[in-house]
Structure formats: C-alpha cells, structure tokens
Amino acid sequence: MNKFLLPAAALAACLGSSAAMAQPDTEKTTTTEATPSGMSQTTTVKSNDGYKQFRRTITTTKHYKAGAFVAPSGYTYTRYTLGQRVNGKLLGTSYVLTSYGDYALEAPPSGLTWIRVGDDALLVDSNTGEVVQSDYGLFTN
Numbered sequence: 475m476n477k478f479l480l481p482a483a484a485l486a487a488c489l490g491s492s493a494a495m496a497q498p499d500t501e502k503t504t505t506t507e508a509t510p511s512g513m514s515q516t517t518t519v520k521s522n523d524g525y526k527q528f529r530r531t532i533t534t535t536k537h538y539k540a541g542a543f544v545a546p547s548g549y550t551y552t553r554y555t556l557g558q559r560v561n562g563k564l565l566g567t568s569y570v571l572t573s574y575g576d577y578a579l580e581a582p583p584s585g586l587t588w589i590r591v592g593d594d595a596l597l598v599d600s601n602t603g604e605v606v607q608s609d610y611g612l613f614t615n
Contacts, residue, residue, distance in 0.1 A: 532607075537614040538577050543592050551592045553610070559603040560596065564589055571595060577612060 545551065546563035554560055571577065571588035579588055579595060587600045593614065597607035 532609045536578070536612075538612060539615070540577075540590070540613045542615050543590060543613070545592075553594065554591065554596055554605045554608060556605055556608065558605050560589070560591065560598055560605060562603060564591055565598070565600070565603055579609065579612075 546561075546566070549561060549563055552561075569589045569591070571579065571590055574581065574588045574595075577595060579597075582588055582597055585600055586597050586606055589596050589598055590613065593611050595609040595612045596605050598605055
C-alpha cells in the first residue's frame with residue numbers, strides 16, 4: 475500500500491500544479507477612451523499570443539479617400555471583430571495596405587499585416603487570418 479502512496483501523491487502534485495499554471499485563452503477586459511485627436515477607442519484584450527499590445531478596436535473620426543473597395547468575386551462585406559478569421563481571399567496582395575503610414579496606422583510587427591476590407595483597416599495574422607486590430611471607418615470613397 476505504501477509503495478503506491480508516494481507515486482500517487484507525486485502525480486496529484488503534478489496535475490494540480492499544471493492546472494494552476496494554465497492560462498485561460500479568453501481573458502477579456504474592455505475600456506473606452508476619448509483621445510485628444512477626437513478618436514474614440516475601445517481596447518479589448520483576448521488571449522495570450524504575444525499580440526496583446528495590438529489588440530484593440532478603433533472607430534476613427536479621421537477618414538482617408540482611397541477609392542472604392544473592390545471585393546473578391548463572391549465576397550460579401552463583413553465587419554470583422556477581434557479574434558475572427560478573415561476570408562482567405564482577403565489575404566491576397568491586392569488587399570494588403572503596404573502604405574499603412576499614409577493612413578496613420580502603426581507599422582505591423584513581424585507576422586502581422588494590414589489589409590483593407592470595405593471602409594475598414596484590419597491588422598491580421600498573415601498565416602491564420604485572425605483579426606488582431608481593427609480600425610473601422612478609416613476609408614471613404
């Protein structure tokens with residue numbers, strides 16, 4: 475009986491410590507701020523993937539004329555939210571915003587890219603298409 479007690483206690487300690495160290499994937503905190511430039515900003519933190527500092531949704535009051543958005547064949551506009559994955563057709567080079575600085579967007583870190591979807595600019599994971607940041611209403615015709 476005693477020879478099983480020590481291994482069982484060790485196993486219980488390991489299982490208990492791994493459960494205590496586990497981080498939830500979907501922690502969520504939301505705050506709303508008004509910046510001096512008049513932008514309304516809502517910051518949302520979801521998951522622990524290294525992009526925490528970029529996760530936010532912005533509805534801007536400053537708009538840029540960038541021409542009409544031409545959607546891929548068969549695509550219907552969707553307003554993507556943080557954590558959603560964009561349609562794979564939108565990850566093509568014709569939707570990537572390489573001149574993000576012209577639109578007052580931050581330089582994307584490695585692995586992320588800015589794309590245009592309708593009047594919105596989205597910062598997405600280049601591999602998975604997951605939306606990390608959104609800037610709603612940035613573009614106008």
